Amino acid sequence: MYLLEVKDVSKKFGGVKALQKVSLNVEKQKIYGLIGPNGAGKSTLFKVIMGILKPDEGKILFKGENIAGRPAHKIYKMGLACTFQLATVFLDLSAFDNIRLGVMACGKDSDKKIDERVNELLNLVGLVEKKNVLAKNLTLPERKKLDLARALGVSPELLLVDEIVPGLTPTEVANVIELIKRIRDVYGTTVIMVEHVMRVVMSVSEWIFVLNHGEKIAEGAPREITRNELVVKAYLGDKTKNINR
Amino acid sequence: MQVKNILLLFLAVLLLVPVFLSHAPYYFRIIIMLLFYIALSQAWNIVGGLARQPFIGVAGFLGFGAYMTILLAKLLLLPPILTMWIGGVCSLALAVIISPILKLRADFLAIGSLTIPGILYSITYNSEILGSCNGIAINPDILYSLPLFYYLGLILTGVLCYIFYRLQKSDFGLRLAAIGCDQDLAEATGISVFSAKFMAFLLTAFFTGILGGFYGYLMLAALPDDVYNLFWGIQLLLICVIGGIGTVYGPIIGGAIFFLASHFIQITFVELHKLFLGIFLIMVVVFFPEGIIGIDWKKIFSKLKG
Numbered sequence: 296m297y298l299l300e301v302k303d304v305s306k307k308f309g310g311v312k313a314l315q316k317v318s319l320n321v322e323k324q325k326i327y328g329l330i331g332p333n334g335a336g337k338s339t340l341f342k343v344i345m346g347i348l349k350p351d352e353g354k355i356l357f358k359g360e361n362i363a364g365r366p367a368h369k370i371y372k373m374g375l376a377c378t379f380q381l382a383t384v385f386l387d388l389s390a391f392d393n394i395r396l397g398v399m400a401c402g403k404d405s406d407k408k409i410d411e412r413v414n415e416l417l418n419l420v421g422l423v424e425k426k427n428v429l430a431k432n433l434t435l436p437e438r439k440k441l442d443l444a445r446a447l448g449v450s451p452e453l454l455l456v457d458e459i460v461p462g463l464t465p466t467e468v469a470n471v472i473e474l475i476k477r478i479r480d481v482y483g484t485t486v487i488m489v490e491h492v493m494r495v496v497m498s499v500s501e502w503i504f505v506l507n508h509g510e511k512i513a514e515g516a517p518r519e520i521t522r523n524e525l526v527v528k529a530y531l532g533d534k535t536k537n538i539n540r
Numbered sequence: 541m542q543v544k545n546i547l548l549l550f551l552a553v554l555l556l557v558p559v560f561l562s563h564a565p566y567y568f569r570i571i572i573m574l575l576f577y578i579a580l581s582q583a584w585n586i587v588g589g590l591a592r593q594p595f596i597g598v599a600g601f602l603g604f605g606a607y608m609t610i611l612l613a614k615l616l617l618l619p620p621i622l623t624m625w626i627g628g629v630c631s632l633a634l635a636v637i638i639s640p641i642l643k644l645r646a647d648f649l650a651i652g653s654l655t656i657p658g659i660l661y662s663i664t665y666n667s668e669i670l671g672s673c674n675g676i677a678i679n680p681d682i683l684y685s686l687p688l689f690y691y692l693g694l695i696l697t698g699v700l701c702y703i704f705y706r707l708q709k710s711d712f713g714l715r716l717a718a719i720g721c722d723q724d725l726a727e728a729t730g731i732s733v734f735s736a737k738f739m740a741f742l743l744t745a746f747f748t749g750i751l752g753g754f755y756g757y758l759m760l761a762a763l764p765d766d767v768y769n770l771f772w773g774i775q776l777l778l779i780c781v782i783g784g785i786g787t788v789y790g791p792i793i794g795g796a797i798f799f800l801a802s803h804f805i806q807i808t809f810v811e812l813h814k815l816f817l818g819i820f821l822i823m824v825v826v827f828f829p830e831g832i833i834g835i836d837w838k839k840i841f842s843k844l845k846g
Contacts, residue, residue, distance in 0.1 A: 345728060346728075347724065347727075347728065366727070366732075367724075367727045367728050368727050368728070368729075368730050368731055368732050368733070371728055371729060371730040372730045376728075377728060379725070379728075383722060383725045384725075385717070385718050385721040385722060385725065385726075386721055386722075387717065387720070387721050388714075388717060388718065388721060392714060392717075395714065396714060396715070396718050396726075396729050396730075396731070397729050397730070399711060399714075399715075399730070400729060400730025400731070445729060446729075448729070448730075449730060
């Protein structure tokens with residue numbers, strides 16, 4: 296059984312067709328890439344999967360259950376988490392409290408167990424010394440890691456990562472990539488990454504979905520995608536006929 | 541040990557205030573009103589400070605509590621000191637009924653919340669039974685003693701400060717703080733945002749209703765222009781902001797500063813006090829948007845030292 300099945304999901308905003316019958320299947324413990332030019336509908340697709348937006352039609356099966364239209368907080372508790380562009384964290388709360396909120400969503404655990412889990416996540420992302428620092432006083436890379444740790448609080452089986460690379464130096468990018476790989480390997484989490492930086496997506500994804508104008512135009516292994524005509528056309532426009540490949 | 545002794549001394553002074561002020565009813569009433577403002581701000585602090593929901597229409601609960609307290613006192617022939625608690629429950633019921641308003645956000649909630657006291661004002665103003673523009677009054681023959689109001693006010697203030705303190709440290713308080721920071725992120729982190737806002741809203745409404753009853757009892761009357769005045773919400777917001785919004789000491793410090801400042805202004809500029817109060821408020825909002833705690837004391841001290 297697939298971990299996530301998106302079936303013919305469509306979403307309109309007034310006259311704009313943000314998503315048109317998008318379908319994709321996601322397996323367990325893999326890293327996927329979701330790419331496409333600006334305005335392709337990647338963030339919209341994420342928001343629909345997460346529960347922030349309701350799809351106009353289609354089904355979204357997570358672990359076999361249709362979660363389309365369910366409220367976001369219930370979806371998170373089921374084990375579907377996400378991080379957002381520009382590292383959204385609770386700015387007025389400490390790093391510890393940020394992660395604690397994610398862990399608390401699991402429910403009944405004792406305070407001691409919750410604290411243990413928070414410390415474990417602080418360790419994973421390397422923010423142990425900053426645990427009492429307010430999120431607004433952390434640097435951008437630190438906030439991105441905090442965002443990840445917060446999302447991991449509920450031990451999600453699926454993690455959606457929306458453009459985590461912008462604003463990071465090459466070393467920091469490498470760190471984040473390693474972190475994501477570790478999340479997959481150690482926690483068994485499936486990760487779907489939306490990214491614009493091609494070398495990052497190509498180097499870490501095992502399978503890639505490509506969106507353009509709200510439609511899925513291609514999917515496949517990274518190698519195939521770079522050679523796919525439709526994908527190249529989507530990014531570079533029609534006048535690529537004369538480029539040697 | 542030192543701190544404990546100072547606190548005990550402070551507590552003793554607090555408890556003995558009526559003794560000192562027994563022959564100065566004017567100042568006694570001022571102190572009672574100060575306690576009232578602190579308690580009222582602390583109640584608002586729950587939904588407005590912790591959860592950062594700008595529900596400025598809090599006069600709706602204050603007035604409703606005041607009116608219900610006095611009405612029930614007259615109808616059931618019970619003393620207001622008992623009916624004020626029922627006034628609180630009535631405000632709670634009102635809060636449940638209007639709770640869908642919590643789906644509004646930020647500015648829309650702020651403006652939208654003003655419709656509550658507005659509607660209640662209209663209903664009250666136009667109804668003979670409720671005394672229309674003259675309001676309703678309590679028979680002054682009942683038990684009326686300033687020390688009673690003082691101790692009652694002290695208890696209410698103490699209870700509200702304690703509740704806020706415990707709330708802030710609780711898991712529920714953390715969720716409210718998260719909602720205050722970023723509502724959408726809170727929702728995406730497993731917090732049922734509407735439920736949490738709803739609970740905070742009920743708490744604020746309940747205590748505001750009780751305090752409304754307290755106010756009606758103290759004034760021996762409830763007048764629509766007074767208890768449904770939209771300015772209440774703005775006052776409470778400012779008190780919390782001045783003292784430090786979302787903190788337990790915020791209403792205490794802010795209440796003291798605001799109350800003393802507005803009294804000083806009222807005494808000094810009898811004719812134009814509202815104008816100067818307005819100027820004071822604008823200056824606070826423009827120059828000290830984070831209140832007392834936002835002031836960079838270190839910078840000021842180092843500048844003074846030269």
